[in-house]
Each structure stands twice: as C-alpha cells, then as structure tokens.
Amino acid sequence: MDEQRTLTHALVADDEPHIGRIIKMKLEQGPFRVTLAYDGREALEVLQREPDVSLVLLDLMMPYLSGLDVLSAMKKDERLSRIPTIVLTAAGQEQQHRAAMELGASEFLTKPFSPKRLYARAAQLAGLAVEPSADAS
DSSP: OOOOOEEEEEEEEEEHHHHHHHHHHTTTTTEEEEESSSSHHHHHHHHOOOOEEEEEESSSSOOOEEEEEEHHHHHSSSSTTTSSSEEEEEOOHHHHHHHHHHHHHHHEEESSOOOOEEEEEEHTTTTOOGGGGOOOO
C-alpha cells in the first residue's frame, strides 16, 4: 500500500488540550491531517493561513473568540463559508445549538461525545467513505 493518499485537512479548535488530542488521534486513524488551535483567534489565523482546510471542529467556549464568533466570521468570508463545521460544546444549551445552526453549522455535538460517532460524521461531511462499523447511531 505505497499509494499516496490525499489527506483531508481538518482544523480542531478547542481550548482543552486533552480534548483536542483525542479528536486529533481519532481523525488521524482515517484520511485526515489535523491542525490544532487552542482559542478562537488562533482558529481564524489557521483558516486564513491554510487554504486547504476542508473541515472545522469548533468548541463553543474558547478564549478571545467563541466558536460562534469563529463560525460567524467564516460565513462572512467567501472562501471559508462553504467549509463544513461541527460545533462541540460541554453543555447542550438549546440557545447555542439554535444559534450555531442558524449560522450554518453542519452538526452540533455535546460533550462527552462518542469519538466513533464524531469520526463518522466528520468523514461524512468531508465526503469520505465511512467504514460500516463506524455507523453508530
């Protein structure tokens, strides 16, 4: 299997390093290359600097700019507005869920989440084939 696979570049923005690492490890089991950001400002800097990011996972509660702030900025930028975005939050506040979906989030997951389910949804949004065993409901 020396065929070069093209890796899908995903940005994971979460101010809790252990959560970012868990998501990074899970995504990198598949055809993903992951860049981590630890606050909203850093997430926007990565998006401006890395033109090949094709999936974004945003924590809602981050320093400097929240996940909703980053999502809002993405939707105002022609190049970033079509990138699928999964919003993660520690609490399933209905208000934030509604706001994220109104801003155009592709998915909203509450922590703790199933890494297998997160991977399946990420792969689906990135247009990748998902192994049947990851098809958890």
